[in-house]
Amino acid sequence: MSRPAxxxxxxxxxxxxxxxxxxxxxxxxxxxxxxSLLDEALDRRWxxxxxxLVQAFEQRAAELLGVRNFVALCNxxxxxEILVRACPLEGEVIVPSFTFVATAHAPLWLGLTPVFCDIxxxxxxxxxxxxxxxxGPRTAAILGVHLWGRACEVEALAAIAxxxxxxxxxxxxxxxxxxxxxxxxxxxxxxxxxxFHATKFFNTFEGGAVTTDDDGLxxxxxxxxxxxxxxxxxxxxxxxxxxxxxxCAAMGLASLESLDEFIAHNRRNYETYHEELAGTAGLRLxxxxxEQRGNFQYVVxxxxxxxxxxxxxxxxxxxxAENVLARRxxxxxxxxxxxxxxxxxxxxxxxxxxxxxxxxxxVLPTGTAVxxxxxxxxxxxxxxxxxxxxxIRTRQAAGGDREQGR
Ligand code: T4K
Numbered sequence: 001m002s003r004p005a006x007x008x009x010x011x012x013x014x015x016x017x018x019x020x021x022x023x024x025x026x027x028x029x030x031x032x033x034x035x036s037l038l039d040e041a042l043d044r045r046w047x048x049x050x051x052x053l054v055q056a057f058e059q060r061a062a063e064l065l066g067v068r069n070f071v072a073l074c075n076x077x078x079x080x081e082i083l084v085r086a087c088p089l090e091g092e093v094i095v096p097s098f099t100f101v102a103t104a105h106a107p108l109w110l111g112l113t114p115v116f117c118d119i120x121x122x123x124x125x126x127x128x129x130x131x132x133x134x135x136g137p138r139t140a141a142i143l144g145v146h147l148w149g150r151a152c153e154v155e156a157l158a159a160i161a162x163x164x165x166x167x168x169x170x171x172x173x174x175x176x177x178x179x180x181x182x183x184x185x186x187x188x189x190x191x192x193x194x195x196f197h198a199t200k201f202f203n204t205f206e207g208g209a210v211t212t213d214d215d216g217l218x219x220x221x222x223x224x225x226x227x228x229x230x231x232x233x234x235x236x237x238x239x240x241x242x243x244x245x246x247x248c249a250a251m252g253l254a255s256l257e258s259l260d261e262f263i264a265h266n267r268r269n270y271e272t273y274h275e276e277l278a279g280t281a282g283l284r285l286x287x288x289x290x291e292q293r294g295n296f297q298y299v300v301x302x303x304x305x306x307x308x309x310x311x312x313x314x315x316x317x318x319x320x321a322e323n324v325l326a327r328r329x330x331x332x333x334x335x336x337x338x339x340x341x342x343x344x345x346x347x348x349x350x351x352x353x354x355x356x357x358x359x360x361x362x363v364l365p366t367g368t369a370v371x372x373x374x375x376x377x378x379x380x381x382x383x384x385x386x387x388x389x390x391x392i393r394t395r396q397a398a399g400g401d402r403e404q405g406r
Contacts, residue, residue, distance in 0.1 A: 006384050009321040010392055016377055017323035021365040023298075024199025024327075027265075028368075029251075029258035037250035046246065049226065053249035057204075060256055064177075065186030067211045069218030072244040072252070073225055076173045076195030076208035080106035080143075082242050083191055083210050086220035087167055091138040096126050097335040097347075098354045099145045103171045104334040107143070115139070116335045116344070118351045124286060124300075125152035127353070132160050141167035144189075148286060148298040151180035154188045161189070169193070172211075176202045177259055179293035186211040191221075196252060201262050201297035201367060204252040207244055265368050266296035272372040273299050273364065276379035282307065282386045298329075299364040299375075301382070302357060307389070309359035314392045315385040316362060322381050326362050333358040 007013030041053055048054075054072050062070035073079040084093075084107055093107045097116035104114040115134050120127045124147050131142060142161055144152040152170070161168035168188075172178075173195035175185040186192055191214065196207030210221045220237065223230060228239030244252075255262075270288060277285050286300040303312055312328070319326045333354045334340050335347050348355055364378055385392065 006380065008318055008381070008384055008388065008392070010318040011388070011395055015321060015323045016381055017374070019323065021324050021370055021374060021378065022367075023325065023329075023363050023365050025365075025367050025369040026198045026203050027201055027255070027258070027262045029254040029256075029262075031254075033257060034250055034254040037253055038247060041246040041250060048243055048245035050243070051246040051249065053246045053253060054244050057244075057249040057252040057256075058209075060253065061209065062211070064256070064259075065184045065211060067184070067187040068213045068215060069211060070186070071210045071218055071221045071225065072249065073208045073210065073242045074244055074248075075197065075206050076171070076193050077102040077106055078240070078242045079193045079195075079208035079210050080171065081109055082221055082224045082240065083169060083193060084110045084112065085238065086210075086217055086224055087141070087169075087190070089140040089167060091140040092136065093141045093143050094126075094131055094134050094139060095143045095334075096145050096147075096354070097333040097340075097351055098124060098330055098358055099147060099171065099334065100173065100330055101334050101337055102173075103143065103145055104340065108339075112140070113138070114334075114340070116340070116347055116351060116354075118353045119357065120153075121353050121357065123150065123152070124148065124357060125150070126157065128153050128156035128160060130350075131157065135160065135164050135166070139164065139166055141169055143169045143171060145171040145173075146175035146178065146185055148288075148300055149174040149178050149295045150286075150288060151175065151178065151185060151188075151292075154180060158189065173197075173200070173208075174297060175295070176200070177263060177293070177295045181292070184293075187213050190214060191217060196248075196255075201266060201295055202255050202259060204244070204248040204255065207248045207252060262368060263295050266366055267294070268372055269366040269370055269375045270296040270299055272375040273366075273379060276376055277301065277382070280383055280386065283382075297366070299366045300329075301362050301364065303360040303362070305356065305360075307360060310393065311389045312360055312362060314389055314396060315382070317396065318385045318388075318392045319362075319378075319381060324365060324378050324381060326364055328361060329363045331358045331361065
């Protein structure tokens with residue numbers, strides 16, 4: 001849609017937004033419900049360790065996902081770590097590099113070697129053909145990521161895992177409330193891990209979960225989240241403190257009540273972005289399949305190859321000047337972060353798609369704090385930025401602008 005030319009803030013205009021538009025501003029559900037659940041916990045004087053609210057949250061979430069076991073945990077990173085122990089895994093784990101760094105940190109923290117695999121340019125998730133090339137004698141598991149809340153190629157990955165007798169795990173941090181061909185994410189592979197961090201569209205302040213249909217695996221995860229205790233004074237396995245507390249579970253229960261509302265809002269925003277950016281030269285929106293149940297929590301654009309990383313960073317900096325706090329998730333890719341950069345020098349050569357995508361993605365604000373009108377304005381700004389990249393870069397160079405799209 002054509003709009004009157006606007007003077008971008010970075011080029012001397014006024015910022016378009018008086019308040020900051022975040023990518024991860026938390027969605028807040030029914031406050032009265034949250035407060036009353038918190039009061040219940042306080043009255044019970046039971047604040048953590050498998051409390052009534054955690055149990056209620058686990059039961060409701062398991063029903064929603066249609067999975068036998070939903071084990072609530074303190075966050076997704078610890079959930080991944082506990083899962084690796086509970087499997088148990090040793091050796092190498094094939095993971096994407098284009099993901100939040102916790103996906104790689106968790107196995108490495110436990111002494112496994114993450115083996116970075118390239119992604120598909122369209123989906124931004126593991127490319128099964130590349131996965132198969134990386135399977136070797138030390139491979140113990142494949143850890144796929146349902147990036148942006150879109151299922152990765154679960155069937156193809158399951159076939160590879162079966163053929164080579166590997167564990168198949170999924171980092172489903174982005175994929176709560178999402179279905180893949182009619183089955184909710186949560187029961188694919190051997191187990192899946194969710195995040196309920198404040199910046200996720202469904203949050204428990206901090207939180208996570210392991211979900212699985214394998215009762216034995218779930219039992220080991222439950223034991224490990226509480227130091228390995230199987231009843232008072234009886235420790236039966238190695239464990240850690242991975243418990244979700246009652247305040248987080250209260251937030252989870254309140255958020256569950258608002259889940260459909262959050263998704264509907266995100267979907268409206270996504271459709272607005274989709275409509276407004278249609279036909280914009282120089283970028284593509286990473287599309288959600290409207291036929292599948294989705295959560296639409298990330299609105300992601302990828303710039304055309306003609307744009308460089310410096311161009312992308314200039315655009316992000318220009319958006320920040322408008323108070324649009326777009327992000328570069330998941331730049332630069334785990335393999336270009338420490339300790340991986342030092343551990344695996346040269347691994348980038350087998351990750352050309354990851355590097356191309358990581359250098360060109362921009363994640364735009366959405367969630368209930370962002371209206372469809374806000375989204376329209378953001379699209380206009382993005383289009384204006386795309387048309388004025390040389391001017392923005394010249395202005396930045398002249399101003400010695402140091403901040404490159406935080
Ligand atoms: N696997 C994947 C694929 C993941 O994406 C993540 C986490 C994990 C595993 C691990 O899950 P957890 O262990 O966290 O449960 C954030 C989050 O910290 C992280 O949870 C998330 N992924 C990642 C994608 O984003 P940052 O460093 O970008 O977060 P931060 O604090 O800068 O917040 C993002 C934006 O949200 C900011 O613009 C400010 C705004 N914000 C943030 C908070 C915390 C708010 O408006 N209110 C808030 O309360 O990593």
